[in-house]
Amino acid sequence: SQQGEEDPQALSIQEGENATMNCSYKTSINNLQWYRQNSGRGLVHLILIRSNEREKHSGRLRVTLDTSKKSSSLLITASRAADTASYFCATDAKGSNYKLTFGKGTLLTVNP
Amino acid sequence: DAGITQSPRHKVTETGTPVTLRCHQTENHRYMYWYRQDPGHGLRLIHYSYGVKDTDKGEVSDGYSVSRSKTEDFLLTLESATSSQTSVYFCATESRLDTEAFFGQGTRLTVV
Numbered sequence: 001s002q003q004g005e006e007d008p009q010a011l012s013i014q015e016g017e018n019a020t021m022n023c024s025y026k027t028s029i030n031n032l033q034w035y036r037q038n039s040g041r042g043l044v045h046l047i048l049i050r051s052n053e054r055e056k057h058s059g060r061l062r063v064t065l066d067t068s069k070k071s072s073s074l075l076i077t078a079s080r081a082a083d084t085a086s087y088f089c090a091t092d093a094k095g096s097n098y099k100l101t102f103g104k105g106t107l108l109t110v111n112p
Numbered sequence: 113d114a115g116i117t118q119s120p121r122h123k124v125t126e127t128g129t130p131v132t133l134r135c136h137q138t139e140n141h142r143y144m145y146w147y148r149q150d151p152g153h154g155l156r157l158i159h160y161s162y163g164v165k166d167t168d169k170g171e172v173s174d175g176y177s178v179s180r181s182k183t184e185d186f187l188l189t190l191e192s193a194t195s196s197q198t199s200v201y202f203c204a205t206e207s208r209l210d211t212e213a214f215f216g217q218g219t220r221l222t223v224v
Contacts, residue, residue: 033213035213041218042202042215042217042218043204043213043215044215045212048210048211048212050210088155090213092210099170100145100157100213101157101171102147102155102156102157103154104153104154105154
């Protein structure tokens with residue numbers, strides 16, 4: 001079964017608002033990553049957070065990691081219509097023999 | 113797209129025929145992955161490779177085989193295609209385990 005599960009499955013907001021997506025996972029991890037996918041395209045890496053980190057920032061992105069709850073959140077501030085995409089979390093589980101596994105994704109729609 | 117090329121980009125094949133998808137990378141990345149993406153399931157790992165001739169199964173490997181005879185190429189073979197294997201297939205590469213993965217543009221496979 002998939003390691004990560006994103007929540008919510010779909011999110012619709014207005015331009016300028018913040019968007020928060022959550023990811024829960026099942027087993028201990030080495031790191032957790034967030035990816036973005038525009039419709040019909042491949043995935044693009046956004047940010048990586050290691051298991052010993054609690055928060056990381058990259059531009060308008062803020063990622064938190066709570067290993068005790070096995071969860072992560074991705075915050076996109078001041079959203080733009082161009083942020084409309086699906087967002088996936090991916091985990092590199094400890095003892096997984098190099099497997100990078102993804103959740104089902106959150107579809108974010110930012111309305112102009 | 114970090115020098116990852118998937119071929120073909122689109123294919124329609126008949127049930128029962130063998131199909132081979134190719135992933136070619138120019139980045140000299142050690143790790144390579146094959147995923148399938150289906151509505152409601154997100155990305156699911158089929159097979160992965162952690163070096164030349166070193167491969168292992170992912171979560172949905174039944175009906176698929178892979179080969180990696182050189183660093184730059186990772187082949188995915190559907191031994192006898194079935195309609196349930198209609199999907200979009202993505203290849204990804206990773207230089208090290210704690211770095212980002214790079215994705216190809218995907219192959220849309222339809223089995224009729």
